[in-house]
Amino acid sequence: MTEILALDTSNYTTSTARFCGGQIFQQKRLLPVKKGELGLRQSDAVFHHVQQLPDLMEALLAETALQNLRAVGCSTRPRTLPGSYMPCFTVGHGAARVLAATYGVPLHTFSHQQGHIAAALWSAKRLDLFDKEFIAFHVSGGTTEAVLVTPDTQEPFTVQLLAQSLDLKGGQAVDRVGRLLGLPFPAGPELEKLAAQSDAKFKIHPSMKGADCSLSGIENQCGKMNAEGVPPQDIAKFCLYSLLAALDAMAAALLKAHPGLPLVFAGGVMSNQFIRKALTEKYGACFAEPVFSADNAAGIAVLTARAEGLL
Known part of the structure; x- marks a missing residue:
């Protein structure tokens, strides 16, 4: 059965996802934040992602080994804008590159925001909106934006800040x-x-x-x-x-x-x-349902599956 692996290492959560047989399986864990603090320095976030990602990958693949990996997907930046960058995303990107090279499969990269929007469409059973124009709100600890989402032939979709x-x-x-x-x-x-x-x-x-x-x-x-x-x-x-x-x-x-x-x-x-x-x-x-609302790799898995013609 054809499968997709996806990774997302955001400023709040280490997340992995596996798309198989039309279903998404997730393993994710919040980054540890000391009591009374409201977040992490990027250097600390990177360290914790490096520590947590192997555990989550082992848990994700514990029940059955990969049978037919089609592609790997990951987030590489917060948003699809020039200069959008956070070091924490390099952890997931690096691991995804290793996986894709090891298995000889394509690597698809997206923004964290694109993943959030895709996860919401998947959870709400509105994948039809990928082919339409709509307004998406992305409300999190680092972003509160409304964007105009438009289908695109090169990207899964383009976003324009409204x-x-x-x-x-x-x-x-x-x-x-x-x-x-x-x-x-x-x-x-x-x-x-x-x-x-x-x-x-x-x-x-x-x-x-x-x-x-x-x-x-x-x-x-x-x-x-x-x-x-x-x-x-x-x-x-x-x-x-x-x-x-x-x-x-x-x-x-x-x-x-x-x-x-x-x-x-x-x-x-x-x-x-x-x-x-x-x-x-x-x-x-x-x-999205709560499990698909917070930071997750599920949306990245959906986007990768679509890029491979599986959705």
């Missing part, structure tokens, strides 16, 4: 508020659990400049609420609903300029169920 956060990224706002409340990094899952305990009601007016948003006010307001003794669950809910309000305003502005285009939401922050429910109900937006 809107973005002008300061903090969505994941940064979540993690900073999480640290304020004593939650572990990354704070998204625990912040969501905490927010679910709140019955508070908020009337939130997002800070917007056209379709661009500003998210730094979320951290500032949550810090003020904490100093005033507001319960942690209410602060958590305010944080998430403030982020929702900003994304909602971005989507509304972009659909006014690009009416009728489908909306796709990708990135680790988009695994949040509050945000997913509200934007799905309002816009019929497509979301």
